[in-house]
Amino acid sequence: MSHEISSFEELRTLFGEPSELAKRKVISMVDEHCRNYISQSPFLVLSTSDEKGYTDASPRGDAPGFVLVLDKNRIVIPERPGNKRMDSLKNILSNERVGLLFIIPGMLETLRVNGKASLTREPELLERMKAGGKEPLLGIVVEVEECYIQCGKALKRSGLWNPDRWADPSTLPKGAEILAAHSKMPEGSVADIELRLEEGYKNRLY
Known part of the structure; x- marks a missing residue:
């Protein structure tokens, strides 16, 4: 007897229907609440995949507010020097779809952003994202399609911010x-x- 879940119907039977709050929480822009969250976040996880569906999740971090909010529909992530593998960047060139998870230390709720990414070397943008006296190598521009807060149950269960559980x-x-x-x-x-x-x-x- 197989215990593998193989259909969405099985999942729905197992988990039930989402609440109205869960259904209605997704917005298609960076409003003032999301902008405030991003401005105070020093860390995010960037999820990408290539044209064949091979996936990658990569950390990005700097001082709070390191991600530039251009307007209600676009944000820019600075690309600092790394190990030169460029896994995320290569994926974006072949598949523009990305997912972001923003985190603020000490806060249980995270912010999820999904959209389409492109790479830029626009001088004015790079100048605005200077850190340590240096411009980033490039910027990852994300055209926001979905933006929503994620409840803190996972962080609560993990005890991530609780030193007694480290x-x-x-x-x-x-x-x-x-x-x-x-x-x-x-x-x-x-x-x-x-x-x-x-x-x-x-x-x-x-």
Whole structure:
């Protein structure tokens, strides 16, 4: 007997109907409430996929308000220096559809934005998004199609903002160890990678 869910009808039977509030909460623009949220958010997750449907979720962060709200229909995310893989950017070139999840530390509710993205090197926009004395390499312009608040149940359950529920720092995974194990580079000892990471965090944020 298969326990796999294979139809929307099965899902609807399992979960029931959404409330009127859930049905009506989606708007098609960045109103003053969403603008205020974005202006105070220092972190977002950018979700993209390529033309074949292969997906990627990538973090973006900077000082609160780092995402520029141009008007009710467009926002711009600065693209700072990274590892040069350009996974999100390559995906946007082949599939313009993106999803964003904005987070404000200490707040349970998150903000979800869906729309169509493009890449720009418009000088005036890059100048407005300067940080650390440097312009971003480019801007990700998102034409907003859906914008809505997400209830805080997931963050509440996770205890994300509750220090009493955080793991002991000594037990946390170490990024350098994971990179060394996954890359299997002959010259990539854990100590070497730790130094490279720290140097990048210190000197190449912008």
